Each structure stands twice: as C-alpha cells, then as structure tokens.
Amino acid sequence: MKRGTIPLCKIGVRFNEKNFEYDVYSLVKEFYPGTDVQICYGQEKGEEFTQEISVCYWENSIQIEYQDKGQSKDREEIALDCAWDRKTTKDKLKQAVYCLLKRQTGKSQPWGTLTGIRPTKLVMGMLESGMSNSEIAQFMREEYYVSPQKTALSVTIANREREILKDIDYENGYSLYIGIPFCPSICLYCSFSSYPYKQWEKRAGEYVQALKREIWAVAGMMKNRKLDTVYMGGGTPTTLPPEYLDEVLTCIEEAFPCESLHEYTVEAGRPDSLTREKLEAVRRHPVSRISVNPQTMNDKTLEVIGRRHTVRETIDAFKLARDCGFDNINMDLIVGLPGEGKEEVAHTLEEIQKLSPDSLTVHSLAVKRAARLNMFREQYQEMTFENNQEIMDMTAWCAYEMGMGPYYLYRQKNMAGNFENVGYAKVDKAGIYNILIMEEKQPIIALGAGGSTKLVFDHGRRIERVENVKDVANYIERIDEMIERKRIGITTYL
Structure with a gap:
C-alpha cells in the first residue's frame, strides 16, 4: 500500500452503554490513523468490521475485548473502585485501551493516552498547584504514558508560558x-x-x-x-x-x-x-x-x-x-x-x-x-x-x-x-x-x-x-x- 492511501480495514467499537465513547474512539484513531472507525451499541448491526473492540460496563468492572477476523483475541479488565470520580474512571479506561492497542499494533504513541488538544494546559494546572517539574514529568509518564521527549517539551513550554503570562490579568x-x-x-x-x-x-x-x-x-x-x-x-x-x-x-x-x-x-x-x-x-x-x-x-x-x-x-x-x-x-x-x-x-x-x-x-x-x-x-x-x-x-x-x-x-x-x-x-x-x-x-x-x-x-x-x-x-x-x-x-x- 502506498503511503497516504486510505486503509481498507474498518474497526468497530461496540459499547453496552453510552459512556466515554468519544475518549475511546479518539484513542483508537491515534493507533489507526486514516482508518474508518465506527461506534455501535449492544447488538446493533453495523457494516462488517475487520476488527472489533468491545467496551462493557458492569457494576464492579469494565471489560475491554479486542477481536479481529483472524480470530485473535485480547482482553483487559478494570476493577472499579467506588472512590473513583468520573475523570479517574475515564483515565483508567484509556490506560487499559492503550495497553491493549499497544500490544496489538506493537506501537506506542508519543502523547500516550492524551487525546485532547491542550496537553500544556494540563501541565500548567499542575505547576499552579505547586508540583515540581520532576513530579509533573513523572506523573505524565506514569499516568498518561507520555514519552520522555514529549513530557520534557510540554513541561518546558508550560514554564515559559507561565513566565510570559505573569503580567496578564486573568480575572479582569x-x-x-x-x-x-x-x-x-x-x-x-x-x-x-x-x-x-x-x-x-x-x-x-x-x-x-x-x-x-x-x-x-x-x-x-x-x-x-x-x-x-x-x-x-x-x-x-x-x-x-x-x-x-x-x-x-x-x-x-x-x-x-x-x-x-x-x-x-x-x-x-x-x-x-x-x-x-x-x-x-x-x-x-x-x-x-x-x-x-x-x-x-x-x-x-x-x-x-x-x-x-x-x-x-x-x-x-x-x-x-x-x-x-x-x-x-x-x-x-x-x-x-x-x-x-x-x-x-x-x-x-x-x-x-x-x-x-x-x-x-x-x-x-x-x-x-x-x-x-x-x-x-x-x-x-x-x-x-x-x-x-x-x-x-x-x-x-x-x-x-x-x-x-x-x-x-x-x-x-x-x-x-x-x-x-x-x-x-x-x-x-x-x-x-x-x-x-x-x-x-x-x-x-x-x-x-x-x-x-x-x-x-x-x-x-x-x-x-x-x-x-x-x-x-x-x-x-x-x-x-x-x-x-x-x-x-x-x-x-x-
């Protein structure tokens, strides 16, 4: 296949309920750029998929399963903690999906599980909370699987942004x-x-x-x-x-x-x-x-x-x-x-x-x-x-x-x-x-x-x-x- 051509495979991401669909979808697109990725629910029938990822929410766990037409299977399961808030649950889900896709593709992503457009905003928030640069870097690598190079880049930029904006009046x-x-x-x-x-x-x-x-x-x-x-x-x-x-x-x-x-x-x-x-x-x-x-x-x-x-x-x-x-x-x-x-x-x-x-x-x-x-x-x-x-x-x-x-x-x-x-x-x-x-x-x-x-x-x-x-x-x-x-x-x- 020539570089730049549109892959012929289609990936289905199936949920048993509507929750965190966009977050999972975005992560799948990171690993399979240019591929047709479709969201579906329950037993709803879509087009025939070459690969399917199912995300099932149960009372005490989330189960993520991968299967392709060649019948290869892989699975991740998260035991839910009642102390988790919605953001923590989303982050844990993305970690599990990331690990599954990394095994299937043999690739890691430079920005890890971060699919949003403002990674430095996240770092800026941690700086403003009093975390040190080394603490932030460790958190980015361990919690979001961000590469050392992108971690260093985002921490460097957030520090420069903070200095540049020091005289800006946010409130008024x-x-x-x-x-x-x-x-x-x-x-x-x-x-x-x-x-x-x-x-x-x-x-x-x-x-x-x-x-x-x-x-x-x-x-x-x-x-x-x-x-x-x-x-x-x-x-x-x-x-x-x-x-x-x-x-x-x-x-x-x-x-x-x-x-x-x-x-x-x-x-x-x-x-x-x-x-x-x-x-x-x-x-x-x-x-x-x-x-x-x-x-x-x-x-x-x-x-x-x-x-x-x-x-x-x-x-x-x-x-x-x-x-x-x-x-x-x-x-x-x-x-x-x-x-x-x-x-x-x-x-x-x-x-x-x-x-x-x-x-x-x-x-x-x-x-x-x-x-x-x-x-x-x-x-x-x-x-x-x-x-x-x-x-x-x-x-x-x-x-x-x-x-x-x-x-x-x-x-x-x-x-x-x-x-x-x-x-x-x-x-x-x-x-x-x-x-x-x-x-x-x-x-x-x-x-x-x-x-x-x-x-x-x-x-x-x-x-x-x-x-x-x-x-x-x-x-x-x-x-x-x-x-x-x-x-x-x-x-x-x-």
Missing part, C-alpha cells in the same frame, strides 16, 4: 479577536471560515460596516475590563484593500483602549496579499506583530495546495515587511504536506533561516472534515503524506539555531504522524494571544463572521461559547442578532 482582562474571512484563494487543507475575496469584493464594504458596528457595540459591553491583546486573523486580513484595512484598524483604536496592550497582531499570512501600501497602512497603527506565512518554500507544493504564490513572493513580502519597520514577524510552516518528505522540509528550513523571522510556528498537517483535501480525498490518494520524529526534530533544531525556544503547543485531530503544533520564538517575541487561546485563562471576544467567543469565568473553571454565523451574507444581514448574542452572553457570564 480579556483579549479581542477580529475576523476577516477573505483570502486570495482557498488552500487545499484549509477548514477555516474563509472565502475567495473576488467572490465578495462587491460586498466587502458592507462587511466592514457590519464589523465596525460589532466593534463599537462590544467596546461598550467591555468598557469596565482591561484589554490585553488584539489579534486580527481570518482568512487573511491583508486581502482587504488598504483603505478598508485602515478603516477597521482605525475603528479598533477609536473604540478600545489600545495604548496599554501587551500585544497587537495582524495576520498578513498570504504573501500574495501584501503590498507596500497595505503594510504602511498597518504600520500607522499600534500593531506590534505580524505573520507572513509561507507554509512551505517549495514551489511545486505551493501549486499543489492552492497557495497561488511563489517562494520568491514569500521572500519579497518578508523583506518588504522588514523594510516597512516590522520587527516582530512570525512565519508559519506545515510539515506533512502532500508530496513532501525530509528533503523538501530541509530545503524549506534552509530558506527560512536566511530570512531569520522572530518566531516560527510549525504545524503538523491536520486534515479536517471541511478541508477540500478530505472532501476530495480520492483525487489526492496517490500523494504521500509524510511526517515523523526526525522531521519534527529538524524543525526544532532550525528554530534553536535561529535563537528561538518553544513557547506554546497544541494538537489537532487527524494530525499527520500524531504529533503537534509548536510555536518557537526569540526572547520577548512570543505570541501572547496564541498562549491565551490555548490555555483558556481569560475571555476572548471574537468579532466577525465565524467568530467563536470564549467566555472564561468562575476563576477559569467554566467556559461558555457565543458563536457568530460563518456565512458572510448572513453575518451582514444578521449583525444585530450577533451583537445581541454577545450582550446576553457577556451580561450573563461576565
């Missing part, structure tokens, strides 16, 4: 996200709420006006709280013409107190969206950080993934941003892109080193359901999707050689190689907003089409979401409803 502060849902074109792997600008060019002005209404409304709702960071993302904000870009940035400054911000980021991710006029428009405002994202420095891959710009354009855009006075520039890379292996990634890293950005975010390719790469997977089935620890180590070493250390980390579902996304930064160049959205320490109010507001309250113990509609036309036409949703959420929870 908040961050602001401004969404611009337009791009020059839609990348093959993209699952964000983003639309080709040419299709919406005639209504872009209406979008800007609706967004400005939401900005002013939210500024009034949050006037008694301290704004810590602003992040303008999308999409690609610099897809907008310079006059619209300037109009939105001016509105933010007029509506919110921006003079004491810890950070103000504007995504300028697509090099083909950048001009001197746009960069100078951004520079006129108190923006402290931008991102110019190549994803890869190989022209052949850029063409495959639909970026519609060249490596030369990336280099020119980065140098233009430096020439315009930007001294904190991030670059994003994706490893595991179709057709790229060690040699292609090495070339990308060599080109990035020549530019010497201030921070580097390394993403492992994650194909989500909405991405065209997944929607039309048969079309791309012959492509290879390669990522391994050697490639991840190459990216870490490159960052180290540029004077950067890791400062934030998160994971995604369906990630190539079951690895992680890691942000590296030079001293005082870390992306504070990136940490805040992963650690969920304070409210993040998201404006614009597709914005997902996180209302963090009760001393960080509870989170409620307030969603904006994703469709641009709906957002424009229902802007009053979007504002009212936020008013209700902020009044109720903050």
